[in-house]
Amino acid sequence: MHRTWPLAALLFLAVPAARGGGWLRSQKGQPLFWRDGKVSFYLSETVHLPDGESGVDRREAASSVHAAVWNAARAWVRASQGALSIDLSLATPQAAGGTGNWISFTDPAPFDSGICDRAVYVACTVVSFNQETGEILAATIAFNPYKRHSSIGLAGAHDIGLTALHELGHALGLDHSPVLDSVMNARIEWESPASPLLQFPVRELAPDDIQTLAMQYPAAPNGRIEGTVRRGDARVAGAHVLALNPAGQPILGVLTAEDGTYSLLLPPGDYNLLAEPLDGPSLPGELASAAPSSGPFPTVYWNSAGGGAAPGGVVTLREGENRTVDFDVPESSVINASSIGLVSNGSYWGASRIHVARGRSYVLALTRTPPEGEPSFLLPPTVNADGPPAVAAATPQLVRQRIQLPPDAPLGAFTVHYASRDALAALPGALRIVPNPVIRKVIMAGAGLASVLGSDLAAQVEQGERWSSAFPLPAQLGGVSVRVGGRFVPLVAVSPGEIVFEWPEDLPAGLEVTVLTGAGVESNPVRP
Numbered sequence: 001m002h003r004t005w006p007l008a009a010l011l012f013l014a015v016p017a018a019r020g021g022g023w024l025r026s027q028k029g030q031p032l033f034w035r036d037g038k039v040s041f042y043l044s045e046t047v048h049l050p051d052g053e054s055g056v057d058r059r060e061a062a063s064s065v066h067a068a069v070w071n072a073a074r075a076w077v078r079a080s081q082g083a084l085s086i087d088l089s090l091a092t093p094q095a096a097g098g099t100g101n102w103i104s105f106t107d108p109a110p111f112d113s114g115i116c117d118r119a120v121y122v123a124c125t126v127v128s129f130n131q132e133t134g135e136i137l138a139a140t141i142a143f144n145p146y147k148r149h150s151s152i153g154l155a156g157a158h159d160i161g162l163t164a165l166h167e168l169g170h171a172l173g174l175d176h177s178p179v180l181d182s183v184m185n186a187r188i189e190w191e192s193p194a195s196p197l198l199q200f201p202v203r204e205l206a207p208d209d210i211q212t213l214a215m216q217y218p219a220a221p222n223g224r225i226e227g228t229v230r231r232g233d234a235r236v237a238g239a240h241v242l243a244l245n246p247a248g249q250p251i252l253g254v255l256t257a258e259d260g261t262y263s264l265l266l267p268p269g270d271y272n273l274l275a276e277p278l279d280g281p282s283l284p285g286e287l288a289s290a291a292p293s294s295g296p297f298p299t300v301y302w303n304s305a306g307g308g309a310a311p312g313g314v315v316t317l318r319e320g321e322n323r324t325v326d327f328d329v330p331e332s333s334v335i336n337a338s339s340i341g342l343v344s345n346g347s348y349w350g351a352s353r354i355h356v357a358r359g360r361s362y363v364l365a366l367t368r369t370p371p372e373g374e375p376s377f378l379l380p381p382t383v384n385a386d387g388p389p390a391v392a393a394a395t396p397q398l399v400r401q402r403i404q405l406p407p408d409a410p411l412g413a414f415t416v417h418y419a420s421r422d423a424l425a426a427l428p429g430a431l432r433i434v435p436n437p438v439i440r441k442v443i444m445a446g447a448g449l450a451s452v453l454g455s456d457l458a459a460q461v462e463q464g465e466r467w468s469s470a471f472p473l474p475a476q477l478g479g480v481s482v483r484v485g486g487r488f489v490p491l492v493a494v495s496p497g498e499i500v501f502e503w504p505e506d507l508p509a510g511l512e513v514t515v516l517t518g519a520g521v522e523s524n525p526v527r528p
Contacts, residue, residue: 022184022212022254024127024175024288030134032127032173037080037217039139039171040087040101043069047105055145056105056160060152060487063471065160066090068151069103070467071474072164072203076172079210081219084172088467101171103141103164105149110142118146122158125170139171152475153488159201161476162188169209173216178240178282179208179250180353181413181429186286187352200355200519202479206413206429211252215265223317226263228256229275231297231329235260238293240278241327242428243271246314248380248415250428255287268319273302275327276426280338281352296334299424302327333423336369340416340430342520343400353429355518357436358409359456361386364401366418366427371397378417378424380431382409409433411459434479434518435459435496439526442513449492450503450513450528452482457515457523458494473502483514483522 023031047065049055056065066088073086093102110126111118121144128138143149143163150157165183177184183205214222225243229236241262242253251271255278256262276299278284284293302325303313315325341350343363356362368375375389379401386402399418413429439454458480464473473490475481481488482499485507492500499515512525 026131026134032134037084042091043088044104056149064151067471068161069164083217083219101139105143125167141167161203162201176287179429182206182208207251221319222265223321225323227326228260229327239275271315298332333421335423337366337418337425340366355432357521358405359407359436361404373420375399376419380414437515437523439523442528444528452499461495464491481516
């Protein structure tokens with residue numbers, strides 16, 4: 001017996017929750033998986049609609065679209081450390097006989113049939129699986145042809161590379177994640193074109209994505225932390241239990257089952273553990289594997305007493321070790337931070353996560369419930385508060401905090417905490433620190449190549465790879481893109497001091513060049 005599910009941002013069919021949290025499960029409670037970690041997809045050769053009014057922008061080549069999907073598949077394979085293989089083959093439904101696993105760009109059927117809401121979903125993944133074992137039998141990923149999509153960063157379009165990363169995660173069996181910087185977060189696809197804070201899509205898997213994948217497709221040795229979340233005599237169902245490294249970066253989050261139990265499969269290391277309710281920005285309805293919530297409760301960090309309102313109890317996990325860590329949630333006030341954003345020119349731009357560049361200053365803000373009480377922030381260790389938090393009488397729900405980031409601040413996604421009334425609220429992975437790119441000059445190197453010289457252009461050295469000679473190099477490497485003439489260009493290599501890229505033949509020389517390392521984070525524009 002098998003069943004088919006549609007999977008898309010913001011909505012899943014309800015299923016019984018079981019221990020694990022990050023994985024889609026059958027009604028028998030089995031996590032979904034591909035046998036031997038092997039899956040093959042037909043990738044539709046046709047990417048443009050005949051009328052060109054929606055779907056993939058007609059200004060970009062099909063090869064660029066296909067390359068973006070290939071790079072997304074490659075990212076998951078590399079993250080699996082050899083436990084997965086994803087094969088892509090270009091085809092038409094007629095040539096393939098209409099069978100097999102498909103990735104399509106022009107098929108309206110899932111959206112016209114009502115399986116997926118065409119007004120809401122950026123893309124839709126449908127999986128068929130065995131109810132008894134959880135083995136995935138077939139999967140189809142359909143980009144919504146009624147929305148605009150682009151692989152080269154065209155304004156107002158959903159990013160194909162980011163969407164492909166997210167939907168391939170579903171096709172592999174992953175559920176949505178409450179970690180806000182995770183590729184598998186429910187909001188990551190549709191928020192990107194909507195908010196000025198998020199219009200640059202970072203096509204990178206977060207540690208939470210990678211470690212969730214490892215729970216079902218293990219490759220490296222791990223240890224396990226498991227336990228129960230209790231509040232008095234009651235067990236807390238549907239809680240998000242999260243392991244963070246000592247710097248406050250989310251490594252893996254799972255949900256407690258109906259009996260309040262959880263299990264985390266983690267690499268050896270030191271961790272802080274917290275338990276939080278799904279009360280915003282992530283909500284229970286965004287996850288298929290969420291057990292019915294036990295109701296609001298205060299966010300707590302585990303410590304020797306069972307739980308407290310501040311990080312403190314470090315759990316050391318060794319290879320192959322199983323540890324039991326139980327939470328005792330104290331009776332205290334419940335507060336919530338439902339969005340985070342930046343204040344610019346007097347306006348608050350809110351979202352579920354933000355990107356900030358090291359070496360710069362910002363006015364950070366969040367919306368809180370209830371809108372009263374003396375506020376304070378617990379910021380990542382290398383983010384400096386510039387004065388106390390501020391609350392305007394006209395907007396008591398909005399708390400502002402000026403911050404400064406040192407030029408050598410560590411990169412990555414960190415957790416921001418809001419505290420008031422001896423209570424705590426966490427926004428896991430809400431603050432992503434990115435390089436602060438500065439261009440010194442742009443050089444036309446000949447043979448269609450150009451070079452950007454500067455500082456903090458990328459986090460590390462990375463080399464671009466092609467699917468084959470018929471396909472372009474990636475439009476993003478290590479979370480970095482170069483924009484010329486309103487679009488991303490193919491990248492040969494990136495490093496902190498230099499980026500080498502291909503100058504498109506159809507673009508005139510002398511256009512401004514900009515380096516982007518995050519949403520709202522870009523360099524000074526420079527002409528060759």
